Amino acid sequence: MLMNRLGLALMLVGTVGIQPLAARADAGRVDISSAVQSSLTLYSDKAFVRHSLSALPSEQGRLQVSGLPREWDHESLELRYKENAGSVTPAQLLWQPEGLNRDVIYRGMVGKSVELLGGGLNVPVQGTMLSYYSGLALVQGTNGRQYLVDWSDPQGIRVAGRDSMVADNQLVSGITASFTPEQVKQLKADSLQLSYVTPSLRYSNYYRMTVNDSGKLRLELSALLNNYSDTSFTQMDIRLVSGDTSRQAGYARSKQAMMDAAPAVMGSAGERVGEMLVQKLPEGTRLPAQSSQQISLLRKDSLKVEKLYTLDVYGRSFGGHNKVTERPRLTYRFKAETDLPAAPVKLFEETRDGATIIAGESWLAQTTSGDYAHLTMGEALAVRVERNLKNSQQQEKNLKNQWQAVVRNDQDVAVQLTLMERDSGLLKISDVKGATLEGLRTLIIKVPAKSSQEISYQATYRL
Numbered sequence: 001m002l003m004n005r006l007g008l009a010l011m012l013v014g015t016v017g018i019q020p021l022a023a024r025a026d027a028g029r030v031d032i033s034s035a036v037q038s039s040l041t042l043y044s045d046k047a048f049v050r051h052s053l054s055a056l057p058s059e060q061g062r063l064q065v066s067g068l069p070r071e072w073d074h075e076s077l078e079l080r081y082k083e084n085a086g087s088v089t090p091a092q093l094l095w096q097p098e099g100l101n102r103d104v105i106y107r108g109m110v111g112k113s114v115e116l117l118g119g120g121l122n123v124p125v126q127g128t129m130l131s132y133y134s135g136l137a138l139v140q141g142t143n144g145r146q147y148l149v150d151w152s153d154p155q156g157i158r159v160a161g162r163d164s165m166v167a168d169n170q171l172v173s174g175i176t177a178s179f180t181p182e183q184v185k186q187l188k189a190d191s192l193q194l195s196y197v198t199p200s201l202r203y204s205n206y207y208r209m210t211v212n213d214s215g216k217l218r219l220e221l222s223a224l225l226n227n228y229s230d231t232s233f234t235q236m237d238i239r240l241v242s243g244d245t246s247r248q249a250g251y252a253r254s255k256q257a258m259m260d261a262a263p264a265v266m267g268s269a270g271e272r273v274g275e276m277l278v279q280k281l282p283e284g285t286r287l288p289a290q291s292s293q294q295i296s297l298l299r300k301d302s303l304k305v306e307k308l309y310t311l312d313v314y315g316r317s318f319g320g321h322n323k324v325t326e327r328p329r330l331t332y333r334f335k336a337e338t339d340l341p342a343a344p345v346k347l348f349e350e351t352r353d354g355a356t357i358i359a360g361e362s363w364l365a366q367t368t369s370g371d372y373a374h375l376t377m378g379e380a381l382a383v384r385v386e387r388n389l390k391n392s393q394q395q396e397k398n399l400k401n402q403w404q405a406v407v408r409n410d411q412d413v414a415v416q417l418t419l420m421e422r423d424s425g426l427l428k429i430s431d432v433k434g435a436t437l438e439g440l441r442t443l444i445i446k447v448p449a450k451s452s453q454e455i456s457y458q459a460t461y462r463l
Helices: 001-027 102-105 179-186
Strands: 029-031 037-042 047-053 062-064 073-083 086-088 092-094 113-117 125-133 138-141 146-150 158-161 174-178 192-198 201-211 218-229 235-243 270-272 276-279 290-304 305-315 324-326 329-335 343-350 356-362 372-379 383-395 396-409 415-422 426-433 434-438 442-449 451-462
Touching: 037 201, 047 201, 073 174, 086 174, 102 125, 113 138, 201 235, 201 415, 218 329, 290 329, 305 383, 343 372, 356 372, 383 415, 396 442, 426 434, 442 451
Parallel strands: 029 062, 037 235, 201 343, 305 415
Antiparallel strands: 037 047, 047 192, 062 174, 073 086, 073 192, 092 174, 113 125, 113 158, 125 138, 138 146, 201 218, 218 290, 235 276, 270 276, 305 329, 324 383, 329 372, 343 356, 383 396, 396 451, 415 442, 426 451, 434 442
16 A cells, blocks of 8 residues: 555656646747737738737747748837846847748758759759759759759749758748747746737728718718738737828738628727827727728718818919809818828719719818818819909009909809919908908808809909
């Protein structure tokens, strides 16, 4: 009985003794897909990614992290263990062009047996690759001849490997961190933090505006999330950030790969964080590899909108005394009920038989809640302005022009026209009839439905 108990005690001691070794057998490697917690912050040209991982370096102090996108900003990489007394950063971080890369694979074939095919060879030739550089390889054939292989030649010789081309770990994109023995002693497995910036993930906002017959407007804000990487991002906190970060976008956009339905409709375009507008996406939003998806961020029904018409004129550039017909630009104005990010806008309207047309395109500047948003479209069709220079007199260093204009409105509703004198030499506008002068250079003209309004004024310019 005593021997049995002693044997059991030795077994338990042995089990406890080898457990740390077994735990460290898996140490030294971690993939970001096994992250305990992750967050993703998307911008219009990049994304900031942060992972919380549970991993320890190997006994030699090395830790390999795999699963990163192929493209990431090397200057943004940060890997550290968060400890009570601060943080521990690796003594060295190493990475190199890895993954399915032609140059990496062919450099790994140097000194190994290969087989030459095609390129006018009647039969395959066995040989050894002697050297490789930038798409050119030199192969020593077993027949005593040497062959130059050029991968840029579509009709040239091709190479097939007879042995393992590269080590398995060279096909895994990742980074390797090295820690000193003193650092390894104080690290905890659940405190590893990894963050980086990648251009392979980004998003863009766009608005859809629909106007009905009663003048009410429906405004919809959507975001297009793009993941151009081979990495899937799931179970993450995802946020969209809009605003001016004084950045320079240096990455080309790729084509959309796929479109998923939006998981939810949110009632706000985001919250202010400093000068930025931040929108957190619903839990469960996923970004599969090589995908795009549309997310609905905001929808406002029955938003009251004003149709304004604006005509910019330059008095001293007017030639002759003949009448000229000009078409103002249409602007939609409404008061923002929430902060709105900047984005392109498409305007949709319905015809009498129910068909939908694109009636205009514009750009909505970033607008603060409570301010007026302005959407300037193209030239008007049913509103025209006929201007005529009635008289022009030069007095000392000034030029006085007497203007007459007729504003015509063929629509079924009354309109308001803003006539803006843009001439830099304008001194004043006086003797206004049929319009209201606002400020130095702005005339407001109200025209009833299916009617016209005649105005006149005198403009004084500096010569």
